[in-house]
Amino acid sequence: MAPFTPIIxxxxxxxxFAAVEIRxxxxxxxxxxxxGGGIGPRGVVSTCSYEARKYGVRSGMSVxxxxxxxxxxxxxxxxxxxxxxxxxxxxxxxxxxxxxxEPCSVDEAFLxxxxxxxxxxxxVELVMAMKDEIWERMHLSCSVGIAxxxxxxxxxxxxxxxNGLTVMDQDKFREVFYPKPVDxxxxxxxxxxxxxxxxxxxxxxxxAETNPAFLKKIFGVNGYGLSAMSRGIDDSPVHRYxxxxxxxxxSHETTHSEDIQDPSEIKGTILxxxxxxxxRMRKSGYIGKTxxxxxxxxxxxxxTRSETLERMTNRCDVIFQHALRLVPKEFGMKVKVxxxxxxxxxxxxxxxxxxxxxxxxxxxxxxxxxxxxEDTVGAHVDRLTWAVDSIRDKYGEHSIRLAxxxxx
Amino acid sequence: xxQEMEDPIDVVVLFQGNKMKPAxxxxxxxxxxISEVTGDWKTDVGAYRIRHFxxxxxxxxxxxxxxxxxxxxxxxxKIWVE
Numbered sequence: 469m470a471p472f473t474p475i476i477x478x479x480x481x482x483x484x485f486a487a488v489e490i491r492x493x494x495x496x497x498x499x500x501x502x503x504g505g506g507i508g509p510r511g512v513v514s515t516c517s518y519e520a521r522k523y524g525v526r527s528g529m530s531v532x533x534x535x536x537x538x539x540x541x542x543x544x545x546x547x548x549x550x551x552x553x554x555x556x557x558x559x560x561x562x563x564x565x566x567x568x569x570e571p572c573s574v575d576e577a578f579l580x581x582x583x584x585x586x587x588x589x590x591x592v593e594l595v596m597a598m599k600d601e602i603w604e605r606m607h608l609s610c611s612v613g614i615a616x617x618x619x620x621x622x623x624x625x626x627x628x629x630x631n632g633l634t635v636m637d638q639d640k641f642r643e644v645f646y647p648k649p650v651d652x653x654x655x656x657x658x659x660x661x662x663x664x665x666x667x668x669x670x671x672x673x674x675x676a677e678t679n680p681a682f683l684k685k686i687f688g689v690n691g692y693g694l695s696a697m698s699r700g701i702d703d704s705p706v707h708r709y710x711x712x713x714x715x716x717x718x719s720h721e722t723t724h725s726e727d728i729q730d731p732s733e734i735k736g737t738i739l740x741x742x743x744x745x746x747x748r749m750r751k752s753g754y755i756g757k758t759x760x761x762x763x764x765x766x767x768x769x770x771x772t773r774s775e776t777l778e779r780m781t782n783r784c785d786v787i788f789q790h791a792l793r794l795v796p797k798e799f800g801m802k803v804k805v806x807x808x809x810x811x812x813x814x815x816x817x818x819x820x821x822x823x824x825x826x827x828x829x830x831x832x833x834x835x836x837x838x839x840x841x842e843d844t845v846g847a848h849v850d851r852l853t854w855a856v857d858s859i860r861d862k863y864g865e866h867s868i869r870l871a872x873x874x875x876x
Numbered sequence: 877x878x879q880e881m882e883d884p885i886d887v888v889v890l891f892q893g894n895k896m897k898p899a900x901x902x903x904x905x906x907x908x909x910i911s912e913v914t915g916d917w918k919t920d921v922g923a924y925r926i927r928h929f930x931x932x933x934x935x936x937x938x939x940x941x942x943x944x945x946x947x948x949x950x951x952x953x954k955i956w957v958e
Contacts, residue, residue: 493932861923
C-alpha cells in the first residue's frame with residue numbers, strides 16, 4: 469500500500485457465542501452447537517458452530533427450523549454476560565495493537581492500524597501477532613480483513629472464515645465482488661436486492677456501473693451510498709468508542725412462548741418493555757422524542773406505529789402511555805400477538821445539544837434541573853423513578869419491578 | 877445437555893497473581909479436582925459482583941461454579957450431562 473494510505477483492520481470473531489461455549493465446555497467440541505435467545509420452538513439461533521452450518525443452520529433462523537435441519541444439534545441458551553465479558557477482554561487486546569479501536573458489535577471491531585503496523589514489521593505481521601495473542605489468551609479464533617477503508621476491511625474479513633486473514637484493495641474488491649450478487653455487499657438486504665432485480669441489476673459489478681443519479685431516484689439519498697458501496701468507496705474514519713456517533717435509538721422486544729390474546733397481558737408486556745428501554749436510556753444518559761411499537765401477529769403480519777412526543781423524555785410512565793396507545797385495539801382482542809417491541813428514537817445525550825430545557829422531561833438530570841418539571845404528579849413519579857434506579861443500581865435489575873408487569 | 881442448579885459447594889481456591897482460580901470443590905460429599913479452568917467471567921448484580929468459572933475435572937466433566945462476592949459463598953450453577 470502507498471505511504472499515508474489508511475490501513476484499517478476489521479476483526480470478526482468466528483461463531484463467537486458458540487466458540488465461547490465450546491471453549492468453556494470441551495465436550496461440545498466437534499459437535500453442531502447452536503446458541504439462541506430462547507431454546508424453545510419460538511427462539512431464534514443467534515449463532516452456531518461451523519459443524520451446525522454444514523446442516524444449513526444459520527444465524528437468525530428459528531430454533532424449530534434449525535431443529536428440523538439438524539435434530540442432533542445441541543441448543544444452548546444465550547449466556548450473554550459471559551460473551552460481553554469476553555468481548556471486553558478482546559477489546560483490551562485490540563488496544564495493544566491500535567490506539568483507535570471502534571467496536572461495531574460484541575464480536576466485531578475496526579482497528580486503525582495506520583502507523584502501528586510498523587511495530588511488527590507490517591500490517592499482516594501485526595494482525596498475525598494479534599490473532600496469536602487472542603488465541604493464546606482466550607482460545608478463540610477470529611477472521612481479519614486488512615484494507616485501505618472500513619468498508620473494504622469489513623468485506624475482506626468475511627472472505628476466508630474461519631481463522632482467515634485477507635488483504636484487500638480496490639482491484640481485489642472488483643475482482644472478487646463484481647461477479648457476486650448484490651446482497652453479498654454489507655448493508656444490502658432482501659428488499660434492496662428485489663428493487664434492484666426489478667430493474668435488471670443483479671451483480672455488484674452491474675450496480676457499480678449504474679448511474680448514481682438513477683439509484684438516487686429509487687432509494688433517495690441512500691442511492692449514492694449504495695453506489696459508493698458497490699465500487700468499494702468509503703472514507704469514513706475509525707472512531708474511538710468515546711467519539712462514536714450517538715446511538716440513534718434504543719429498543720427492546722420479546723417473543724412470547726405462546727401467542728397472547730389477553731389485553732392485560734399486552735399491557736403488562738408493553739409496560740415491562742417501556743421500563744427496560746427507559747432504564748437503559750437513563751443509565752446511558754439519553755432522552756428521546758419518538759416512541760414506536762412493533763407488533764407481530766400470530767400469522768407473522770408485522771406492524772410498527774410511531775408517535776413523536778412534544779417533550780423529550782426518559783421516563784417509563786410517559787413512554788408506556790404513548791406506546792400502549794399505539795397498539796391497535798384489535799391486537800389482543802381479535803388478533804393473537806406473537807411479538808411486542810418498544811423503541812425510543814431521536815435520542816439526545818443529556819447535556820449536549822439541547823437548547824430549550826422546557827422541551828424535555830428527564831429523570832436524574834442533576835440537581836436543580838428537576839425544577840423544570842411543573843406538574844406535581846410528574847415530580848412524584850420522578851422521585852419514585854430515582855428511588856427505583858437507586859435500588860437497582862445497588863441490588864441489581866431484578867431486585868424490584870413494576871407491579872403492572874407481574875402476572876397473576 | 878445442561879442441567880442448571882444452585883447447590884452450595886465448598887471450594888479450595890488458589891490466588892495466582894491478581895486472579896483467583898478454583899482448584900477443587902466438594903459437592904454432595906464428593907471431592908472433584910479441577911484440571912482446567914476453561915473460562916471465567918463476571919456479572920454485576922447492582923453494586924455486587926458474581927464471578928463465574930467454567931471448569932473441567934480429570935474426566936472432562938464440565939461444571940460451572942459461581943462465587944457471590946456479597947455473600948462470600950460458592951455454588952455449582954450448571955453441569956453437563958450426556
